[in-house]
Amino acid sequence: MKHDYTDSLKALSTDIVKEYLLENSDFFIRHPELLLSLRIPHTERGTVSLIEHQQQNLRARVAQLEEEITSLLSVAxxxxxxxxxxxxxFFDLLETDSLEEVNRVLVDSFKRRFRFAKVRLAVTDSGGQFDQPELNLILRRRLNEEGYYLGRLPAQEQNPLVAQENGSVALVCIGDRGTPVALLAIASNDPSHFSPDMDTMMLDQIRQLLAYKIPQLRHG
Incomplete structure (x- = not known):
């Protein structure tokens, strides 16, 4: 009789067992003794009970959540x-009284906080042209519709801007792209530091302030 019962159990397909358990989600609640007798293969401990397996999964999930929380707090x-x-x-720039002081504040602040390799503010003349003809060409060729370029540049373009041939740059057009007031160029030795998908929200505020401040100082 026992042999026939075992054969009948073996005849049950995996799908049937799975379907039954899904339809009877309280099965192990009604038969808690089975939880301790069920054994699950474990790569390090051989086999463990279902409860032990669940506890390990929960501990792993808790550890993962703790890492995610730590990461979020670090980002915040x-x-x-x-x-x-x-x-x-922003407030330091508001207090400046000359273009030289504006440039000094930008250079000192960005280099001190982010350790950028080069920070340069190039101001145009009253017609929106730079002293270096190369800068006029680079801006027309590289700036996007928002007035930014973020990423790597060929050495022949990057060198006139920031006096280096490697790394990545952020080019920020101050004022209208057609008649710019100035160009803020920031260079990093890291080729991946500046990329086209970067958020420019904070740079937007500095850009607006400079577009207001520089003409006042230039004609003051």
Whole structure:
């Protein structure tokens, strides 16, 4: 009799067992003794009970969530630091009295906070042209519709801008693209630091301030 019963159990397909358990989700609640007798293969511990397996999965999930929370807190802290930096830079620029001081504040602040290789503010003449003809060509060729270029440049274009041939750059057009007030060029030795998908929200604020401040200082 027992042999026939075992054969009948073996005849049950996996799909039938799975379907039954799905339709009877309280099965193990009604038969808790089975939880301790069920054994599940484990790569390190041989076989473990279903309860032990669930506990291990829960511990692993908790550890994963803790890592995600730690990562989110780290990102939030970094974003707050960046916000504070730009907020201070904004007020420092408001207090400047000359183009030379504007340039000094930009260079000192960006280099001190982010350790950029080069920071340069190139101001145009009253007709929106740069002293270096190469800059006029680079801006017409590289700037996007928002007035930015973020990424890598060929050495022949990057060198006139920031006096280096490698890394990546951020080009920020100050004022209208057709008649720019100035160009802010920031260079990093890291080729991947600046990329086209970067957020420019904080740079937008500095850009607007410079577009207002530079003409006043230039004609003051």
């Amino acid at each position: 802290s970094r974003n707050e630091d960046i916000y504070r930096f730009y907020n201070q830079l």
